[in-house]
Amino acid sequence: MRPADTLAFAWQVVRGYRARTLLILLAMGIGVAAVVAVSSIGEGARLYVMNQFGSLGTHLVIVLPGRSETAGSMPGVLIGKTPRDLTLEDALALKRSPAVRRLAPLIVGAGDVSVGARNRETPVLGSTAELMDIRHMEMAQGQFLPPGDPRHSLPVCVVGAKVAAELFGTRRALGEWLRIGDRRFRVVGVLASQGESLGFNTDEIVIVPLAAAQALFNTEALFRVLVEAKSREQIAYAQSDIEEILRERHDGKREVTVITQDAVLATFDRILRALTLAVGGLAAISLAVAGILIMNVMLISVTQRRHEIGLLKALGATGRNIRLMFFAEAVLLALGGAALGLAVGKLGQLVIGQLFPSIPFTAPWWAVIAAPLTAIGTAVLFSVAPARRAARLDPVRALSKR
């Protein structure tokens, strides 16, 4: 029997038993769609997190006070010695490293910001002009903080878009004065709306010069130092230089934690990939269920069609002919189911994409390939038993019963 004829025959069967075909298409389709949809949600989550970290800035190294990991040793507070603060002088000393392009010290606090009678509490960031480039901030109006010696400050500030709207209403904020605590600042710039970026919503902050923040919150201690390395390759050098310089300045004690963006990214990437694989695998179980359904439906079909199978043998079909017919039938059903499932999965992905536009839902390539292949694989695997049973039917007995 020619392969094309085997396929054509199987196609006739698939078309001939509509209800059965629909049932199997549905089961296969749901399985494939589940794998595609679920894994695209996982992949979407991964890309979302990657983007969030990515928006932090490139080649970023973050210095925070205190040691975070320390295998076994007690945190400083518990054993009675507080680690020394990270200061502006520490931060400025980091410029000695040839791997560092620029850096921005950061102080964070909550401030009562008011304009006339309007008043609201917002996070207040104290930093330097470099922050803008390191964090890839953009201005809607005016300028960022003016460059200059961070030890001295002008009474100026930059406000987030939402803060500006809330404090000044429709009035133009630029050039106006606002009050934080008991100090007055002139608005020199309004940030472009950027949304969330790892913890800070830049729409809702006020940025003041570092020295002003030190005075405002009455502290010398830095919250973070954001350091940008000269290139991706320089990140590791920057990290070891920073640790070295700060150890020197803190009497040989390691009192800071240095995080590179790469390390954080890689960890998240691993976790989320594993998660996507796991849920994708769970969804693939539904494919196995679909396979078992195919087997049962095929076994029933062998019983229902024993007449026809007996006849085919009487007309000269070999066992191999019959087996191939059943395989072809299973593969056709699986292909149909896989196509249906891919379509439905894509559709579902589009729909959730519409519902959560900020998350980039895309089915990972391995899911798009593996799901249909698994469908066809299970279909063929689970049609082995029915096909063999059909091929072994005794034609005389199959034909004799009406």
Added chain:
Amino acid sequence: MIRLSGIERVFHVGEEEVHALRGVNLEIERGEYLSLMGPSGSGKSTLLNVVGLLDRPSAGHYALDGRDVTGLDDDALSRVRREKIGFVFQFFHLVARLTAEQNIELPMVLAGVDPAERRTRLARLLAEYGLEARARHRPDQLSGGQCQRVAIARAMSMGPTVILADEPTGNLDRHTGQEVLALLERVHHEGGTVVVVTHDLEIGVRAHRRLRMVDGAIVSDERS
């Protein structure tokens, strides 16, 4: 052409043994027209199935066209069957979802005959059996007589050595039965070999050679 010697066929039903064929010796020459009669349960269908290679004898030898086919495996039997044997059944046994022409084409499809060749033969068969107008109809849209004509055309599609018909008129009224028989006789007139199993004496006597079976054995073999 067909030579059966010492054929036995024993069925095991539980503890019991049913001897459906006992020591059957039979030779059929090319171009013969045989009828096979006998009471129900005498082994007519069993003999036909053995001749048609659908069933294997429990003992004895069978040579078809000079070749011993007794020991062949299932697949080899299938291949011999599709080249040399044409079956016609009492209940037609057409595939319900296929059209008349697809049913006729089936043995050629199974044998892997080239599609162009298939079309030529199909057109000839449809014309010969007066089925051109019904080619695209499904079996449930055909009368019993038309169904049996499709079945005979199907049996003839591979140009078989012998046509084996098991009560081909058993499910038809007298008139249609005569028509179907006429078609089988035409096959014989064109040089084909035809074996017809029947309960109808009137049909049986038309054959040139009449076998009678009782209890699994051939008890008479008349020629005219």
